Amino acid sequence: MIASVRGTVLHVGLDHVVVETGGVGLLVHTTPATASEWRTGSEARLHTTLVVREESLTLYGFTHADAKALFEQVQTVSGVGPRLALAMLSVHSPDAVRQAVSSGDVVALTKVPGIGRKGAERIVLELRDKVLVGGAEPQAPAPPGTMGDAVADQVEEALVGLGWSAKQAADAVRTVGTSQDPPTEVAAVLRAALRELGR
Incomplete structure (x- = not known):
């Protein structure tokens, strides 16, 4: 492998x-x-x-292990192969896929080319109790005063979604993480990174 x-x-x-x-x-x-x-x-x-x-x-x-874990997980559903799993992650973010599965949002899943209503219902039925919204696995808490990898990844994804490049996002998050008394919550890190990018 x-x-x-x-x-x-x-x-x-x-x-x-x-x-x-x-x-x-x-x-x-x-x-x-x-x-x-x-x-x-x-x-x-x-x-x-x-x-x-x-x-x-x-x-x-x-880019993120989180997306890879979900890619592998959705393929455990009968009828879902790697191409369809990749299509799901092309249309929706990993968290959006998990949210759709856990809430039974069949409409969101049928927006993926190749997934019909029956296929979406099967995905929900087989994965609903297996997916964790917000991450592939429970994250160990970061030590006090440090930013966890999960938080950094979420903020970087949000910044890329807002139009910055992956490098700009990673640099801004790194700068925030190495500052004196860095924030550790997603919202606070995002605000600080936006301030950094606005300079």
Whole structure:
């Protein structure tokens, strides 16, 4: 299993990137939003899942482990393969997918190409008791006065959603996290990061 890939981005497509690792260019399928975070020549690190089929080995990659965990989880539903799982994460954020499943929002799930009403109902039925809204796994609390990885990831995603690049978002969150007496709540970190980006 190839659990992660790190290296230089050789090519960026609409729904994939090619990352050079150890002299080998690996084609990694991803969501359009994730692909747009990278530029040719930049350094990328992706959490990956290798899907093995009789005729192919296909890598799927995500910026955050949270998205990778959900990608793998939705494939436990009968009739949901990697392409459909990726389509779900292309249309909705991981938290939006979890929210739709836990609240039984069939309409939101049918917005994904390839998922009809019956398929959406099956996803809700099979996953409702398994998904945790807000994260793939319960997070251990961060030590007092430090920002947890989950908080940093959430704030970075929010900033990218507001129009900043992944690098700008990561830099702003890092600056906030290394300041004297940094905030630890998502809302407070987001406000501080926005102030940092507004300078």
